[in-house]
Each structure stands twice: as C-alpha cells, then as structure tokens.
Amino acid sequence: MEGEQLPEASSQADERSRLVVVKHEPFNAETPPEALAAARTPTPSFFVRSNSAEPELSLATHRVTVEGAVEHPFTLKVAELARGPLRSLPVTLECAGNGRTSMTPLPEGEPWQQGALGTAVWSGVPLAEVLQRARLKPGALEVLVEGADGDASKRFARALPLAKALHPDTLLALEMNGAPLTRAHGAPMRLLVPGWYGMASVKWVTRLEVRTQPFEGYYQRERYIYDRGDGQAIEPVTRMQVKSLITSPAEGTRVAPGRVVVQGMAWSGERRVVRVEVAVDGGDHWRAATLLETPRPSAWVRWAFTWEGAKAGRHTLRARATDEAGETQPERAPWNRLGYGNNAVPVRVVEVG
Ligand SMILES: Nc1nc2c(c(=O)[nH]1)N[C@H]1C(S)=C(S)[C@@H](COP(=O)(O)O)O[C@H]1N2
Numbered sequence: 309m310e311g312e313q314l315p316e317a318s319s320q321a322d323e324r325s326r327l328v329v330v331k332h333e334p335f336n337a338e339t340p341p342e343a344l345a346a347a348r349t350p351t352p353s354f355f356v357r358s359n360s361a362e363p364e365l366s367l368a369t370h371r372v373t374v375e376g377a378v379e380h381p382f383t384l385k386v387a388e389l390a391r392g393p394l395r396s397l398p399v400t401l402e403c404a405g406n407g408r409t410s411m412t413p414l415p416e417g418e419p420w421q422q423g424a425l426g427t428a429v430w431s432g433v434p435l436a437e438v439l440q441r442a443r444l445k446p447g448a449l450e451v452l453v454e455g456a457d458g459d460a461s462k463r464f465a466r467a468l469p470l471a472k473a474l475h476p477d478t479l480l481a482l483e484m485n486g487a488p489l490t491r492a493h494g495a496p497m498r499l500l501v502p503g504w505y506g507m508a509s510v511k512w513v514t515r516l517e518v519r520t521q522p523f524e525g526y527y528q529r530e531r532y533i534y535d536r537g538d539g540q541a542i543e544p545v546t547r548m549q550v551k552s553l554i555t556s557p558a559e560g561t562r563v564a565p566g567r568v569v570v571q572g573m574a575w576s577g578e579r580r581v582v583r584v585e586v587a588v589d590g591g592d593h594w595r596a597a598t599l600l601e602t603p604r605p606s607a608w609v610r611w612a613f614t615w616e617g618a619k620a621g622r623h624t625l626r627a628r629a630t631d632e633a634g635e636t637q638p639e640r641a642p643w644n645r646l647g648y649g650n651n652a653v654p655v656r657v658v659e660v661g
C-alpha cells in the first residue's frame with residue numbers, strides 16, 4: 309500500500325485544481341457549479357473553508373484529549389478509532405457565509421457565491437460513544453471541540469450544546485466518500501454536525517472538553533452570530549435554513565425552445581424537504597417540481613421540473629423549497645452584518661432559442 313501513495317504535495321495540487329479559489333492563504337475555495345449537479349460531491353471538488361493555515365497531523369500518531377466535566381479523562385488514539393466500526397451518513401455541508409455576495413449592502417467576510425456547499429458520505433464514530441467512555445459528570449452543558457489550527461489565542465474551537473453532541477448522527481468523522489479524510493477537510497479526524505452550518509464541523513480535532521459553563525471563544529462569540537445591526541438580540545448561527553439550488557440549465561447556457569428540464573437540489577438543516585416549486589418568469593405562479601429521491605434529514609434531495617413550451621427569448625427561473633416544519637425560502641433573506649444564512653430563492657436567467 310505504502311508505495312502506491314501519491315506524494316502529499318502533488319495530490320493536494322491536483323485536488324485544488326478542480327476548485328474555484330476564493331483565497332490562497334489560508335486556502336478557501338468553492339465547489340465548481342458542475343460538481344454541484346451530482347448527488348454526491350467528489351472530494352477533489354468539495355469546497356474548502358479554513359480560517360487559518362491547514363495543520364498537518366498524522367493519523368498514525370495523533371491523539372485527542374477528552375477532559376473537563378468527566379469522571380474519566382483520557383487520551384484517544386485516533387488510529388484506534390479509525391479501525392472501526394464506523395457509521396456512514398450522507399450529509400450536506402454548507403458554509404454559513406454561502407451566498408454572502410448576493411446580500412445588499414455587501415457584508416464583510418469571504419466573498420462566497422453559491423459554491424460553499426457540498427454533500428459527501430461521511431464515516432466516523434458517534435461523538436456520544438467517546439463521551440460515554442469518559443462518563444459525563446452532572447452539570448455537563450456543552451462539548452467544546454478544539455481544532456489544531458489558529459494561534460494559541462485564537463484556536464478554531466466551537467462548543468456544541470450537549471443534546472446535539474449526544475445525537476447519534478453527530479460523528480467524529482475519519483472518512484469522506486469512502487477514503488480517509490484529506491488534509492484540507494480535517495485529517496485525520498473532524499467533527500461532523502449534520503444539519504448545522506459548516507462552522508460546527510470542526511476540522512483537525514485535538515481536544516474535547518465537557519463544559520458546565522458557556523464557552524466564549526472568538527469563533528463562538530465574535531463570528532458565526534446573526535447580528536442584524538438593529539439592536540435585536542444577537543443569535544448564534546446553528547442549523548442550516550431551508551434552501552434550494554438550480555443546477556440545470558447552468559448559468560449562461562442557451563437552451564432550445566419547447567421542453568426544458570430544470571433540475572436542482574434542496575435541503576433544510578435537520579429537517580426533510582417536503583416540496584420544491586418552480587416559477588417561470590416573475591410573478592406568483594409556482595408549480596410543483598418532482599423530488600427525485602426520498603428526502604432525508606441533513607442531506608439534500610435532487611428535484612426536477614419539466615418546463616413545457618419555452619419560447620425564444622430571455623426568461624427567469626426561480627426555485628423555492630419548503631421543509632416539514634412548513635418553512636419556505638424567502639425571496640430575500642434578512643440582512644445581517646456578517647452575511648450569514650442567505651437562503652433566498654435562487655434566480656437563474658436562461659436564454660431560449
Ligand atoms: N479547525 C477548523 N475547523 C473548521 C474550520 C476552520 O477554519 N478550522 N472552518 C469551518 C467552516 S466555517 C466550515 S464551512 C467547514 C468547511 O469544511 P470543509 O473545508 O471540509 O468544506 O469547516 C469548519 N471547520
């Protein structure tokens with residue numbers, strides 16, 4: 309096996325060539341539009357969002373400390389956990405800042421268009437199992453998950469409420485799309501929080517701390533908050549809001565008049581999508597699209613709509629998803645200072661003829 313492995317540098321270069329780069333240092337890049345049309349996003353095309361330089365950790369030697377309000381603090385050997393058994397789930401990951409460039413006025417932050425998004429099959433061990441080994445003390449409130457990146461005063465670290473930390477789908481993930489995690493995606497082990505925006509899924513995990521008091525670190529209190537700038541209470545960014553994406557016809561393509569198949573994806577945090585509707589041209593005439601698979605929580609569902617009688621000229625297509633709680637995408641998402649959670653109805657301009 310060893311001799312077959314590509315050198316790290318060239319495999320990383322190969323991986324990066326498929327992405328739409330937003331920033332080189334630290335590396336941040338979008339999933340290209342064509343890769344968003346596949347039910348599962350191939351790892352080399354899966355967006356990367358890193359706040360600091362990527363640490364290089366070895367699966368063979370990396371250890372994670374488990375401490376805080378537990379009866380039995382211990383050190384976890386990641387290589388042992390990787391031997392399995394592992395639980396696998398398809399999960400959609402969307403950066404909270406995805407779509408920020410369509411907000412007005414333009415908020416600060418990385419200029420993400422629509423590609424800070426992807427769906428992979430992730431495999432790992434439920435965080436709950438590791439916490440059970442440490443035995444929680446009474447009063448446990450949240451679990452702090454710390455990454456190896458960022459300097460000492462600004463480590464990437466996020467606290468997860470205990471109930472979500474103990475959910476059987478919340479994983480310490482070791483694999484993505486059936487292969488060990490790549491460095492960009494958090495090797496050797498990352499947290500995976502299905503249904504929540506990407507910031508919760510801490511990469512390069514080095515430490516777990518069960519806490520009895522709320523964590524107040526930079527990436528908890530200064531970032532990933534909805535600050536509407538109107539004196540309303542500031543809220544933490546948590547679950548992904550109901551949203552859809554039009555993948556076909558692709559941006560800037562011309563289609564023949566007549567029958568046009570419109571396709572896309574729809575997802576909603578921990579909830580199932582129950583309905584997607586499409587409107588051709590402006591106005592209020594929404595018609596049902598077909599869901600192409602059984603919707604499941606935490607992963608997108610593909611949809612299709614057949615537009616009959618498309619006439620030559622320029623048209624607009626809009627898509628609108630609704631979830632099982634009855635929440636529907638807005639035409640315009642509420643503005644907030646850091647530009648998070650833009651789940652506005654997507655609009656695609658199509659030239660017919
Ligand atoms: N340690 C660490 N984990 C992190 C981040 C980070 O900067 N450092 N970025 C978070 C954000 S904001 C997102 S959207 C996801 C992106 O995961 P990906 O790079 O695998 O797509 O990772 C999250 N986990």
Ligand SMILES: [Mo]
Pocket residue numbers: 357402403404405506507
């Ligand atoms: Mo993010």
